[in-house]
Amino acid sequence: MKFSKVTVPTLKEKPADAEIASHELLIRAGMMRSVAAGIYTFLPLGSSALAKVENIVRDEMNRAGACEIVLPNLHPAEAWRESGRWFQYGPEMMRLKDRQGREFCLGPTAEELVTLAVSRSAPSYRDLPVNLYQIQTKYRDEVRPRFGLLRCREFRMKDAYSFHTSFEDLDDTYRRMYEAYVAVAKRCSLDVRVVEAPTGLIGGDISHEFMVLSSVGEDIVVHCLECDYGANSELERHRPGKKFGTENSLPLEEVHTPCLVSVSEVASFLDSSSENVIKCVLYVAGDELIAAFVPGYRELSEAKLARILGTDNFHQMREDERELFPQVTAGFVGPVGLSGVKMLFDEELKGAKGLICGANKFDYHYRGVEEGRDFKAEPLVDIALATEGDRCVECGGELAIARGIEIGHIFKLGEKYSKPLNALFTDADGILKPIIMGTYGIGTSRMLATIVEQHHDENGIKWPKAVAPVDIEVIVLNPDNDEQSNMGREIYQKMMNAGFDVLLDERELSPGVKFNDADLIGVPLQVIVGKKTSERKTVDLKVRYTGEKLEFEAMDVGEKIINVLENVP
RNA sequence: CGGGGUGUAGCGCAGCCAGGUUAGCGCGCGUGCUUUGGGAGCACGAGGUCGGCGGUUCGAAUCCGCCCACCCCGACCA
Numbered sequence: 001m002k003f004s005k006v007t008v009p010t011l012k013e014k015p016a017d018a019e020i021a022s023h024e025l026l027i028r029a030g031m032m033r034s035v036a037a038g039i040y041t042f043l044p045l046g047s048s049a050l051a052k053v054e055n056i057v058r059d060e061m062n063r064a065g066a067c068e069i070v071l072p073n074l075h076p077a078e079a080w081r082e083s084g085r086w087f088q089y090g091p092e093m094m095r096l097k098d099r100q101g102r103e104f105c106l107g108p109t110a111e112e113l114v115t116l117a118v119s120r121s122a123p124s125y126r127d128l129p130v131n132l133y134q135i136q137t138k139y140r141d142e143v144r145p146r147f148g149l150l151r152c153r154e155f156r157m158k159d160a161y162s163f164h165t166s167f168e169d170l171d172d173t174y175r176r177m178y179e180a181y182v183a184v185a186k187r188c189s190l191d192v193r194v195v196e197a198p199t200g201l202i203g204g205d206i207s208h209e210f211m212v213l214s215s216v217g218e219d220i221v222v223h224c225l226e227c228d229y230g231a232n233s234e235l236e237r238h239r240p241g242k243k244f245g246t247e248n249s250l251p252l253e254e255v256h257t258p259c260l261v262s263v264s265e266v267a268s269f270l271d272s273s274s275e276n277v278i279k280c281v282l283y284v285a286g287d288e289l290i291a292a293f294v295p296g297y298r299e300l301s302e303a304k305l306a307r308i309l310g311t312d313n314f315h316q317m318r319e320d321e322r323e324l325f326p327q328v329t330a331g332f333v334g335p336v337g338l339s340g341v342k343m344l345f346d347e348e349l350k351g352a353k354g355l356i357c358g359a360n361k362f363d364y365h366y367r368g369v370e371e372g373r374d375f376k377a378e379p380l381v382d383i384a385l386a387t388e389g390d391r392c393v394e395c396g397g398e399l400a401i402a403r404g405i406e407i408g409h410i411f412k413l414g415e416k417y418s419k420p421l422n423a424l425f426t427d428a429d430g431i432l433k434p435i436i437m438g439t440y441g442i443g444t445s446r447m448l449a450t451i452v453e454q455h456h457d458e459n460g461i462k463w464p465k466a467v468a469p470v471d472i473e474v475i476v477l478n479p480d481n482d483e484q485s486n487m488g489r490e491i492y493q494k495m496m497n498a499g500f501d502v503l504l505d506e507r508e509l510s511p512g513v514k515f516n517d518a519d520l521i522g523v524p525l526q527v528i529v530g531k532k533t534s535e536r537k538t539v540d541l542k543v544r545y546t547g548e549k550l551e552f553e554a555m556d557v558g559e560k561i562i563n564v565l566e567n568v569p
Numbered sequence: 570c571g572g573g574g575u576g577u578a579g580c581g582c583a584g585c586c587a588g589g590u591u592a593g594c595g596c597g598c599g600u601g602c603u604u605u606g607g608g609a610g611c612a613c614g615a616g617g618u619c620g621g622c623g624g625u626u627c628g629a630a631u632c633c634g635c636c637c638a639c640c641c642c643g644a645c646c647a
Contacts, residue, residue, distance in 0.1 A: 012596065012608065013581045017640050037639065092646070108647085143570085143645050151647090200647060209647095218646095312645085409647070441647085478605045512607040519607090530606050540606085 001470060003505040006044050009033075010517050020216045022452035023148025025461050029521045031469070038145025038153035045521065046448075048469035048501070050156065053451070054135050054444050056187045056466065057158045064180040065173075066131040066160050071110050071117075073137060077103035079112035083420050094139045094153075106139035109202065111417045111439055114161045119423030119435065125165045128425055128435070131173055133160035135444060147216060149449035150405065156445035164436040165425060167414070174206075174412055177440045181210050181408045184442065188451055189464035189569065190407065195221055195230035197409060198303070202439060204413040210442070211404030212450050221404040222386045226397030233385060234303035238399055241389035244295045245276055246354025250368035252336075257365045261331035263296040266365055270356055273297075278349065278357040278369070280333040282325075285314035289325045293335055293377075294346040296356075298384040305383050308344065334358035335375040336366055345377035346384045405450050408442040455545075461522030462545045464569055470501040471565060473523040475514050477530035479506040487539070487554055488529040494558045500565075519544065524568050527561060529554075545569045 008030035017034070018024035026032050031046030042050055058068065077095075080086035086093075086105075094106040107113070114132055121127070135158045145153050160177065164170040178194070185192035190212050197209035209232060211221050222238065223230035231237065260266045263277045277296030282289065283305070290309075294300050306312040322330050327340035334357030335343060355369040371377050390399045417423065418434040427433050448467075455462045465471065472495050476488035485506065492504040503523060505514050511530070518526050528540040532551065539557050541550045541564055552560045 009579085011580060016575085016581070019641075034639090140647070142647085144641095144643095146641085202647080315644085406647075443647090480605080509605090510607090510609050511605060512609080515607045517608090528606075532606080 001044075001501070001503050003503060004507050006503075008043070008045055008517075008521070010520055018148065020147050020150070020453070021456050022150070022216075022449040025452055025456055025520070025522075026148060026449065029461055031521075032149075038142060038151065040149065040152065040154075045469040049463065049467055050445060050448050052467040052469070053188060053447050054156070054158070057135065057184050057442060057444060060180040060184045060187075061133050061158065061160060064131070064176045066133045066162075066177075069114075069117075069132050069134050071107070071113050071134050071136065073107050073139070075105050075107045075110075075113055077105065079116055079421075080105065083112050083417055085112070092141050092143075094141050107136070108138055108140045109439075109441070110134070110136075110159055111161065111202070111413070111437075112421065115163075115417050115421050115423045115435075115437070118161075118163050119418070119421065122424075122426070123163070123435070124426040125428050129162060129164045129169050129173060131160060131162040131177075133158060133440075147218075147449075149445045150216070151218065152445065155443060158442045158444055160440040162438040162440070163423075163425075164438070165427065165433075167412075167436055170412055170414075170436050170438050174410065174438050177410055177438070178208065181410065181440075181442060185210060185212070185407065187466050188447060189466065190447070190450060190454060192407065193221065193223055193230050193404065194228075195223060195232055195404075196235060197232045198234045198307075199411060202409075202411050202413070204411040204416055204439075207409060207411040209404075209406050210408035210410075212407055212454065213402045214405050214450070214453050215403055216453060217403035217405040219404050219406055221402050222390075222399055223402065224392035224395060224397045225400050227392060227395040229392050229394040233301065233401070235307070236386050237382070237393045238386040238390040239393050239396070240295075240348055241391050242275060244297075244348045244355075245352035248353065249370055249373070250354045252366060252368045252370070252374055254359050254361075255365055255367055256363060257332075258363045260363075260365075266356060267296065270365070270367060272356060272367075276354060276356055278334060278355050280335075280358060282317040282328060282330065282333065283314045284317050284321055284325075285309060285311065288342055289317070289328065289340075290314070290342045290344060291328065291333055291335075291338065292344045292346075292383055293349060293357075294384040295348050298346070298348075298387050300346075300383055301385045304381075304385075305344075308381050308383065329358070329360055329362050332358035332360060332362060332364060334360055334366060334369070335377070336360070336369060337375075344379060344381050344383060347380050347382055348384065349377045350380055405446070405453070406443075407447050407450055408440075410440040411438065413437040413439055456522070459516070460520030463522045463524060464545075465524045465565070468522070468524050470503045470523055471495075472500055472525050472527060472561065473503045473505060473518050473521070474527045474529065475518055476504070476506040477511045477514065477528065479508060481534055483534040484529050487533050491527055491529070491539070491557060491561075495561060498558065498562065525561065525565050527557070543568050 010030045011028045015027050032040045138157045162173045193211045197207045199207045220233035222236035263274050274296035279296045281292045281300050353370045356367045359366045415434040423435045424432040474492045495502045526542040532538045537554050538551050539554050
C-alpha cells in the first residue's frame with residue numbers, strides 16, 4: 001500500500017466535535033469520517049483495522065465451535081411481531097416500508113430471524129446443539145449517539161445464537177463463549193472485566209457483560225479488588241463497609257430544623273453525619289406516590305427501583321406535583337408515622353438505631369429514631385447503590401466502583417424466543433419441545449474505538465500489532481534521492497513478500513510531516529530510510545509503542561525487521 | 570423529549586453585539602523554484618448558496634421569525 005495512492009486524510013487539528021481520544025484520533029489519523037450523527041464511513045486504514053478485529057473474533061468463534069452465517073439487514077416486521085418485540089422495541093428500532101406498504105426494520109439484533117431459520121429445518125435432538133454467528137452492521141436509533149464509535153446508530157457487531165436441547169447443554173456453550181470472549185479481548189490487548197449484567201430488552205435470566213475499565217465508559221461497574229466478583233451497578237450487591245446509625249438506642253425526640261432539607265444540612269445542624277440520616281426520595285408512578293428510604297450517605301439506584309416496581313414508568317416527584325400529594329411534606333418526609341404512601345426500605349435500614357429523619361412536619365426532624373421500635377422497615381429491598389468503602393458479598397474484599405465500556409454481552413435466553421416463535425425440536429422420546437437458546441454479542445466497531453482509548457499517546461494511536469491496519473510503515477525521507485528511494489522500495493517489496501501488510505510513504509513532503517503522520521496513524525513499526533541510508537548504508541527502525549529506535553545495516557534489515565516486530569506489543 | 574451551545578472555503582476559526590464596497594485569517598490544496606532526520610521558504614493561484622426558507626431595510630453573514638443539522642449535559646438505553 002502506497003501512501004500516495006491510498007486515502008489517508010490526516011488532520012493536524014482536532015475536529016471540533018470530538019470529545020474523546022478515540023473519536024479524535026480515528027478521524028485525525030484519516031481512518032474514518034462522520035456522515036451523520038452516529039453514522040461513520042470507514043476509510044482504508046480504519047476498514048483494515050476493523051477487519052483485523054473482526055478476523056480475531058471470527059477465529060475465536062470458529063474455535064469455539066460456532067459457524068458463520070449471513071442474515072439480512074432488512075427484517076420483515078412479521079418475525080418481530082411474532083416475538084412481540086415489534087411493539088416492545090419502541091422508537092429505537094429503525095422502521096421502514098416497502099412500496100406495497102409492507103413493514104420492515106433494519107436489524108438491531110437478530111434473535112427472531114436466526115430462530116426462524118433454525119426452527120424451519122424442524123430439528124431433532126440429533127441436530128442440536130448448533131451455534132450460529134454473523135458479523136454484521138446493526139441499526140439502533142439511539143436517543144443520543146455520542147463519543148464517535150462508542151455509541152452509534154449504525155455499528156458493527158458480531159452476534160451469535162446457540163440452540164440446545166437442555167439447560168445443561170446451554171451452560172456448556174455459554175461457558176465456551178465466555179472463554180472465547182476473554183480470548184478475543186486478550187488478543188486485542190484489551191483488559192476486560194466480566195461482570196453480572198442486567199438483561200434489558202434481549203431478555204433471559206443470566207447474563208454477563210465484558211467491560212473494559214475506562215473513564216469514558218458509559219456504564220458503572222462495581223468490582224471486587226480481591227476476587228472475581230463484578231457486576232453492573234444496576235444489579236450489584238454489596239456489604240456496607242460502615243455501620244448505619246448508632247451502636248445504642250437513643251430516645252426519640254422531635255427537633256426544630258428550620259429550612260433544612262438536604263441530608264448534609266440536617267446532619268451538620270444536628271452535629272451528626274450522613275451515616276445517621278435516613279434519606280427519602282419521592283417518586284411518582286402513575287397516580288401513586290412512592291417514598292423510598294435509603295441511608296443518607298448512599299445514592300438510590302433507579303435501575304434497582306425499576307426492577308422492584310416492575311416498570312420504568314416513574315419519575316422523581318416534581319415541585320409542581322406537590323399539591324397532588326398533600327399526605328407528604330416534601331423535604332421533611334420520614335418513615336415514622338407516615339401513611340397514605342407506598343414505602344420501600346433499603347436493607348441497610350433493618351435494625352438501625354439512633355437515626356435522623358423527617359418528622360413529616362414542616363421544619364421538623366426526628367432524632368433517635370429506631371427501626372422496629374419507631375417504624376417497621378417493610379418491605380425491605382435492595383435499592384441503594386454501592387459506594388466507596390463497601391465490601392464484597394463473595395469474599396469481603398474491598399469493592400471498587402469504576403466506569404466501563406461494554407464491549408460484549410452474553411445471555412442465557414432459555415425459551416424466551418423459542419416459545420413465542422414456536423421453535424421446537426423433536427426429542428429422543430418423540431415429543432416436540434421448545435429449543436433452549438443463548439445469545440452472544442460483541443461490538444466490533446466499539447472494540448476498535450476502545451482499543452484506541454486504551455492505546456494512544458499525545459502523538460496519536462499506538463496500535464497493538466494484532467489489530468494494526470498495517471504492520472510496517474516504510475518512510476522514505478527524501479524520495480528525490482535515488483539511493484533512498486530504491487532502498488525504500490526494496491524493503492517495501494521484501495516485507496510484502498514476507499507476508500506483512502506494509503505502507504510505503506514516499507510522498508514529496510518534509511520529513512516532519514511524514515514522521516508525525518506515522519506516529520498519528522500508529523503503525524507498530526516504522527522503517528526510516530533517509531540520510532543515514534545514503535551516507536552510512538543503514539536504516540532506522542522505530543517501535544511506535546515504546547518509542548525505541550534501532551539502527552541496522554540496510555543490507556540485511558529484512559530479518560531484523562521480522563525479529564523486532566516479533567517482540568513489539 | 571428537557572436544558573445549553575454551534576453552524577462562515579476541505580479542516581480549525583475571526584467577523585455578528587453597534588447592518589454599509591470585491592467576507593477575512595491560519596492550516597490544507599494547485600503551479601514553479603529552493604529545501605529534505607521531527608508539521609520548510611519564496612512567488613503566484615484556485616476554492617464561499619456565510620446551514621435553509623421567509624421577513625425587516627435603500628442595503629443583511631450581521632436584526633427578527635420559522636425550520637434543519639451537529640455537539641454537550643440530563644432523561645433514556647444496548
